[in-house]
Amino acid sequence: MAQASxxxxxxxxxxxxNIDRHFDALLAVPDDPRAELYEAMRHAAIGGGKRLRPLLVHATARLFHVDAISVTRVGTAIECIHVYSLIHDDLPAMDNDDMRRGKPTVHKRFGEATAVLAGDCLHALAFEILSAEETHRDAFVRSELVAELSHAAGPNGMAGGQMMDLEAEKSSFDLPTVTRLQAMKTGALISCAVECGAILGRVAPDARTGLRGYARDIGLAFQIADDILDVEGDEELAGKKLRKDGDAGKETFLSLLGLDRAREQAQALVDQAIEHLHGFGAEADLLRDIARFTLDRDR
Amino acid sequence: MAQASxxxxxxxxxxxxNIDRHFDALLAVPDDPRAELYEAMRHAAIGGGKRLRPLLVHATARLFHVDAISVTRVGTAIECIHVYSLIHDDLPAMDNDDMRRGKPTVHKRFGEATAVLAGDCLHALAFEILSAEETHRDAFVRSELVAELSHAAGPNGMAGGQMMDLEAEKSSFDLPTVTRLQAMKTGALISCAVECGAILGRVAPDARTGLRGYARDIGLAFQIADDILDVEGDEELAGKKLRKDGDAGKETFLSLLGLDRAREQAQALVDQAIEHLHGFGAEADLLRDIARFTLDRDR
Structure with missing residues (x-):
């Protein structure tokens, strides 16, 4: 974090x-047999992570002077999807991870059945948040937000990319396939955060081209940086197990490009992302800072 | 089925x-590494089940002359949630079932990781369907449908009820707690189907009281009938393993009421459900038939 402006x-x-405060209220533990389910959701959702996606909603929406409450609610909804995907990805049948954000994973702490259900509940809550009138008084905006996030989460986005990632252990993917896999697995939700900021700002779809290019580029840069961190990073700082892709024999940007070209490629993507923002003035400086931050981070 | 009118x-x-045709188009298998994921969703979603929830959308919406395409799309979305919940409930960490609708369960056939992801994808697809303009041209209606279904699926509905069901193996629940558990676990999605039919029909919330009472009563009757079928039914006809609740030491309507009182209670609920429809004429006969059918079925 020393590198951040x-x-x-x-x-x-x-x-x-903001996100922690919102989750704390949303996930108040009920005094009934669902208490453990809520504890599991709180364990995963509160007090961890960079909150990159909510930050992108915030940085995009500020270009268009959107209400703070809309921004926080949409950021929380997207983070619900991100957190649910981490819970399910960590399951023994998936990546079988014991540690996440420096804490035991949900299934380690609460058992597998509760982990499956906690993920499912956060998934549903995302759409309950978006469709509530408090998120935006205009139903058209609410419906657009739901369309965007459900697409980014489903078989043509994050979950589809995760399926490709499972197949990557069995096949030897080439660079275009790895690029598509990552554009779906992590890129879709990052792009969705920027897109939702634009939807809240009532930017017409054909005026979103620059922001979309920005989002696509930082999503890819973020993933290349992740691949580099996975090989060069510190498990203590990362709060999770590293160097699993190599062990599983998966192709990554790093294995396909080598370290030097991967670094160059990531830097080129960040430069290109910033170039996409040329139509904006100083109000987009936070988006520019975020683009640089995708590379200069230690976790 | 011999008993149905x-x-x-x-x-x-x-x-x-209709639902099968819609799923067939929605889940066309792509020629890429996600093929297995789509095969798994097709295996679970196509050609099985009574389609009770889509039928309830249809029977309710016909009271208000709703477009057929809206009815089919909303029925498919609710069925996406129902099918995803069956896939996840069958997982080894949950109910650990090998057979469902007379076929191997998804994790038996495609492995656990694919089963988790297939469930997650159907979950997201439900909201992608509802928020698409083809479902209804009015964004307010689309947003209401999303609000209703996400609430019914989440921690205050189906998934919350499933968590209570897990706890039921450890505790000894009384009749009010079992009633609440079932109202959430199976009742919420059944009520949601009727509610979505009314939303499509643009019935104002305070004019939905009768339909809500109907839905609540048949949901409970359906579950009592399920408990009875679980003890008296034929595994071959049911297409799944029976008599698991007793083996797990869970309290059910049957264990708490005894067979005779459970039968009486279910019949009283069906009569009461039909009474809730007194404001409707012959156009509600299908809803009345469905109420009777909740008891007179063999699977």
């Missing part, structure tokens, strides 16, 4: 505090 | 054919 560091802190 | 038998057949 002052404005970015402050935005990261504010957004994280 | 001619009109009901024909509606059951038509709705099932």
């Amino acid at each position: 002052l404005a970015l560091a402050s935005a990261l802190k504010d957004v994280a505090a | 001619l009109a009901l038998a024909s509606a059951l057949k038509d709705v099932a054919a």
Whole structure:
């Protein structure tokens, strides 16, 4: 985090505090047999992660002076999807991870059945948040947000990319296939965060081209940086097990490009992402800072 | 099915054919590494089940002359949620079932990781279907449908009820707690089907009281009948393993009420459900037939 600009560091802190506060209220533990389910959701959702996706909603929506409450609710909904996917990806049948964000994974702490259900509940809650009138008074905006997030989460987005990732252990994917896999697995939800910021700003679909290019480029840069961190990073700082892709024999940007070309490629993508913002002035500086931050991070 | 009226038998057949046709188009297998994921979703979603929930959307929406395409799309979305919940409930960490609708369960046939992802994808697809303009041209209606279904699927509905069901193996629940558990686990999605039919019909919330009472009563009657079938039914006809609740030491309507009182209670609920429809004429006969059918079925 030492590398983040002052404005970015402050935005990261504010957004994280907002999201935590929102999750704390949303996931108040009921006094009935579902208490453990809520504890499991809180364990996964509160107090961890960079909150990159909610930050992207915030940084995009500020270009268009969107209400703070809409921004927080949409950020929380997208984070619900991100957190549910981490819970399910960590399951023994999937990546079988014991640690996440420096804590035991949900199934390690609460058991597998509760982990499956906690993920399912966060998945449903995302759409309950988006479709509520408090998120936006205009039903058309609410419906667009749901369309965007459900597409990004489903078989043509994140979950489809995760399926391709499972197949990557059995096949030897080439660079276009790995690029498509990552564009779906992590890129779709990152793009969705920017798109939802634009939807809240009532930007017409054909005026979103620049923002879409920005989102696509930082999504890919983020994943290349992740591949590099996976090989060069510190497990303590990362809060999770590293170097699993190599062990599983999966092709990654790093294995296909080598370290030097991967670094160059990631930097080129960040430059290109910033170029996509040329139509905006200083109000887009936070988006520019986020683009640089995708590479200069330690976790 | 011999007990169903001619009109009901024909509606059951038509709705099932419509839903199958819709799933067949929705889940066309792509020529890429996600093929297995789509095969798994098709295995679970196509050609099985009574399609009770889509039938309830149809029977309710016909009271208000709703477009057929809206009815089919909303029925498919609710069935996506129902099918995803069956896939996840059957997982080894949950109910650990090998057979469902007379076929191997998804994880038996495609492996656990694919089963988790197939469920997650159907979950997301439900909301992608509802938020698409083809479902209804009015965004307010689309947003209401999403609000209703996401609430019915989440921690205050189906998934919350499933969590209570897991806890039921450890505790000894009383009748009010079992009633609440079942109202959430199976009742919420049944009520949601009727509610979505009314939303499509643009019935104002405070004019839905009768339909809500009907839905609540048949949901409970359906579950009592299920408990009775679980003890008295034929595994061959049911297409799944029976008599598991008793083996797991769970309290059910049957264990708490005894067979005779459970039968009386279910019949009283069906009569009461039909009474809730007194404001409707012959156009509600299909809903009345469905109420009777919840008891007179062999699977």
